[in-house]
Amino acid sequence: MxxxxxxxxxxxxxxxxxxxxxxxxxxxxxxxGGHSLVPAMRFRLAQPRHLxxxxxxxxxxxxxxxxxxxxxxxxxxxxxxxHSSLVAGRYPLLAxxxxxxxxPLVRNRGTVGGNLAHAxxxxxxxxxxLAYGATLVARGPGGERVIPVDDFFVxxxxxxxxxxxxxxxxxxxxxxxxxxxxxxxLERKVGDYAISAAxxxxxxxGSMCTAARIALTNVSPVPMRANAAEAExxxxxxxxxxxxxxxxxxxxxxxxxxxxxxxxxxxxxITRVLVKRAIRAAVTRAQGGA
Amino acid sequence: MSSRHGITVTVNxxxxxxxxxxxxxxxxxxxxxxxxTGTHIGCDTTSCGACTVHLDGVAVKSCTVFxxxxxxxxxxxxxxxxxGATLHPLQEGFWEKHGLQCGYCTPGMLMAAKELxxxxxxxxxxxxxxxxxxxxxxxxxxxxxVEAIQYAxxxxxxxxxxxxx
Numbered sequence: 001m002x003x004x005x006x007x008x009x010x011x012x013x014x015x016x017x018x019x020x021x022x023x024x025x026x027x028x029x030x031x032x033g034g035h036s037l038v039p040a041m042r043f044r045l046a047q048p049r050h051l052x053x054x055x056x057x058x059x060x061x062x063x064x065x066x067x068x069x070x071x072x073x074x075x076x077x078x079x080x081x082x083h084s085s086l087v088a089g090r091y092p093l094l095a096x097x098x099x100x101x102x103x104p105l106v107r108n109r110g111t112v113g114g115n116l117a118h119a120x121x122x123x124x125x126x127x128x129x130l131a132y133g134a135t136l137v138a139r140g141p142g143g144e145r146v147i148p149v150d151d152f153f154v155x156x157x158x159x160x161x162x163x164x165x166x167x168x169x170x171x172x173x174x175x176x177x178x179x180x181x182x183x184x185x186l187e188r189k190v191g192d193y194a195i196s197a198a199x200x201x202x203x204x205x206g207s208m209c210t211a212a213r214i215a216l217t218n219v220s221p222v223p224m225r226a227n228a229a230e231a232e233x234x235x236x237x238x239x240x241x242x243x244x245x246x247x248x249x250x251x252x253x254x255x256x257x258x259x260x261x262x263x264x265x266x267x268x269x270i271t272r273v274l275v276k277r278a279i280r281a282a283v284t285r286a287q288g289g290a
Numbered sequence: 291m292s293s294r295h296g297i298t299v300t301v302n303x304x305x306x307x308x309x310x311x312x313x314x315x316x317x318x319x320x321x322x323x324x325x326x327t328g329t330h331i332g333c334d335t336t337s338c339g340a341c342t343v344h345l346d347g348v349a350v351k352s353c354t355v356f357x358x359x360x361x362x363x364x365x366x367x368x369x370x371x372x373x374g375a376t377l378h379p380l381q382e383g384f385w386e387k388h389g390l391q392c393g394y395c396t397p398g399m400l401m402a403a404k405e406l407x408x409x410x411x412x413x414x415x416x417x418x419x420x421x422x423x424x425x426x427x428x429x430x431x432x433x434x435x436v437e438a439i440q441y442a443x444x445x446x447x448x449x450x451x452x453x454x455x
Contacts, residue, residue: 008356042334
């Protein structure tokens with residue numbers, strides 16, 4: 001299968017890329033890792049007239065801590081996160097996800113920015129960034145715009161990015177003392193999308209949970225936070241009863257569709273289980289365990 | 291219509307210059323323009339890894355990269371593994387340990403394993419299985435593939451020790 005015809009553009013600066021996007025409008029798609037876009041083009045599910053390849057833009061690939069945040073360049077490959085000792089040591093939720101996104105070869109090419117900008121509820125980074133309360137930085141003709149992740153996902157495959165904006169950076173608040181996070185995913189096999197997955201980032205003060213954000217993968221048309229599940233543990237002691245209540249709340253508030261990965265009922269129940277497992281792991285990590 | 295682009299790529303150490311359609315995938319460029327048919331097309335859906343090659347030293351699925359994106363890059367395929375008549379230790383391992391049945395996935399397995407061993411010269415069985423999890427063997431001959439990679443890992447480590455002795 002060969003993609004449809006298109007004009008290829010390879011700008012070498014963010015300014016040139018934005019200028020191309022501004023001129024070409026919605027006839028153009030950004031080509032980053034391409035591991036969602038190229039398969040979609042081969043199936044002719046996407047037939048963009050123009051591709052703007054950002055792989056030749058220098059300075060969009062980095063992972064570092066800066067001003068109380070982990071900042072990730074949008075073009076950073078998933079494998080760079082996977083092999084980052086900074087991520088492994090300080091950002092366990094992100095590290096968990098980094099090992100289960102697609103497969104190792106896809107992670108060599110796929111980018112963090114692309115995983116988010118595609119706004120696919122089946123992708124893993126949307127839930128991870130929702131749980132972290134990340135901010136996304138876009139560059140457009142008018143300059144830079146900072147978008148809180150809670151405002152970023154607006155529809156199925158639809159983000160808050162305008163056609164002439166390029167996602168350039170993701171900023172994750174560095175976790176404070178007593179914080180922990182975890183990502184728990186069930187997939188049929190390596191490389192498949194999640195049947196369901198849960199991302200949890202929380203803070204413990206002694207035995208009390210003083211902050212909690214929970215988000216879900218592939219059980220709603222738009223990447224979602226599990227607000228009701230968060231409410232079950234926030235300000236509470238995360239006992240087994242409270243964790244079970246959070247799992248049940250997530251199962252009730254998600255909105256999965258039956259497909260080849262399972263029935264709606266099955267996906268709700270798996271979501272309950274995964275939320276529980278992720279909370280338990282996050283609490284353990286917040287209290288200094290592995 | 292598709293834009294046309296002149297590209298220069300160093301394939302297995304030799305520089306080639308061709309003109310390609312923007313939509314030409316790297317795997318088609320290798321197989322059809324350069325007749326390097328060792329790189330296989332297995333699934334057409336970025337799932338199977340049979341088309342794995344190294345792009346500037348990184349293992350990628352060449353069915354999901356456009357040839358024009360390889361302009362100026364180094365591409366290494368399974369044809370570049372052997373040194374003349376001397377098999378690469380990975381190829382030798384697959385031969386000695388019967389690491390293939392039908393052989394269709396083998397070129398991709400070899401190229402994925404090469405990157406794995408470059409990153410981790412002494413992997414555990416679990417690390418090997420994790421490392422090749424983007425490559426499918428429909429014969430399900432994974433046990434022998436793991437043994438073949440272990441064989442190569444040991445051989446490469448020994449060669450490394452000799453070189454440093």
